[in-house]
Amino acid sequence: MTTSRDSEGAHRPVSKVPAGGSSQTMISMTNVQKHFGDLHVLKDVDLEVPAGQVVVILGPSGSGKSTLCRTINRLEPIDSGEIRIDGKLLPAEGKTLAALRADVGMVFQSFNLFAHKTILQNVTLAPMKVRGKSKADAEKRGMELLERVGIASQRDKYPAQLSGGQQQRVAIARSLAMEPKVMLFDEPTSALDPEMVNEVLDVMVSLAKEGMTMLVVTHEMGFARKAADRVIFMADGAIVEDDEPETFFTNPKSDRARDFLGKILGH
Ligand SMILES: Nc1ncnc2c1ncn2[C@@H]1O[C@H](COP(=O)(O)OP(=O)(O)OP(=O)(O)O)[C@@H](O)[C@H]1O
Numbered sequence: 001m002t003t004s005r006d007s008e009g010a011h012r013p014v015s016k017v018p019a020g021g022s023s024q025t026m027i028s029m030t031n032v033q034k035h036f037g038d039l040h041v042l043k044d045v046d047l048e049v050p051a052g053q054v055v056v057i058l059g060p061s062g063s064g065k066s067t068l069c070r071t072i073n074r075l076e077p078i079d080s081g082e083i084r085i086d087g088k089l090l091p092a093e094g095k096t097l098a099a100l101r102a103d104v105g106m107v108f109q110s111f112n113l114f115a116h117k118t119i120l121q122n123v124t125l126a127p128m129k130v131r132g133k134s135k136a137d138a139e140k141r142g143m144e145l146l147e148r149v150g151i152a153s154q155r156d157k158y159p160a161q162l163s164g165g166q167q168q169r170v171a172i173a174r175s176l177a178m179e180p181k182v183m184l185f186d187e188p189t190s191a192l193d194p195e196m197v198n199e200v201l202d203v204m205v206s207l208a209k210e211g212m213t214m215l216v217v218t219h220e221m222g223f224a225r226k227a228a229d230r231v232i233f234m235a236d237g238a239i240v241e242d243d244e245p246e247t248f249f250t251n252p253k254s255d256r257a258r259d260f261l262g263k264i265l266g267h
């Protein structure tokens with residue numbers, strides 16, 4: 001673990017150098033460039049995330065937050081630069097890519113559960129197919145995870161029979177079932193009715209406290225203040241601020257960030 005907790009339960013990055021090596025970097029992006037046609041969507045992005053760190057990504061619509069997340073598990077190829085997960089270069093394609101992608105869990109705004117599979121099947125399918133787990137092992141672990149996100153009693157239902165908040169918690173359990181090293185969340189609560197937001201954020205906060213390396217695109221400032229070690233602010237495809245949450249929220253350096261914060265905190 002590379003974080004420590006202060007009295008309020010938030011954790012702060014602590015530089016920790018294991019014997020014989022440099023401190024463990026879980027996500028590393030170097031000089032990453034990405035275009036969609038003429039549109040330059042990621043402009044020379046450099047980002048290092050140590051193991052166990054929780055990073056919240058903020059920025060106006062179209063600034064490249066989703067694209068950044070999607071390049072990290074190769075849902076989007078990059079034009080140039082380098083992305084490493086736990087020191088390993090992301091391969092272009094093939095079997096190694098499938099394995100590396102399994103190291104990176106991703107939870108989206110829309111839950112994307114398999115509609116014709118039960119809740120438990122949703123959580124056991126990939127561990128059996130991709131990780132080669134036996135059905136018994138996958139179900140044992142699947143039930144532990146459903147327990148953990150508070151949905152174990154719904155195991156035999158289908159996604160449409162669950163509320164949005166419950167479905168999103170299943171989606172988180174399904175990602176965790178692959179034993180990922182990194183979890184990416186792209187606006188995981190923005191499609192939810194307000195009364196269901198907290199049940200999902202609570203699961204994310206507990207994951208953060210357990211030391212999961214997380215990259216979270218969210219407008220939930222409460223989550224950012226409570227669980228983030230670091231806030232990254234993007235504008236026009238570039239990272240323009242990178243700071244501790246308190247510093248970012250109380251003393252943003254750029255006009256873009258001040259303007260953005262004024263808009264989201266102003267109502
Ligand atoms: N598949 C695509 N093809 C072409 N352009 C795209 C594609 N995906 C995203 N873009 C463009 O890339 C830019 C960055 O988009 P991205 O979705 O990463 O922004 P974002 O910061 O996640 O925005 P939002 O807050 O609205 O989700 C936008 O201008 C968008 O229109």
Ligand SMILES: [Mg+2]
Nearest residue numbers: 065066067186
């Ligand atoms: Mg987006």
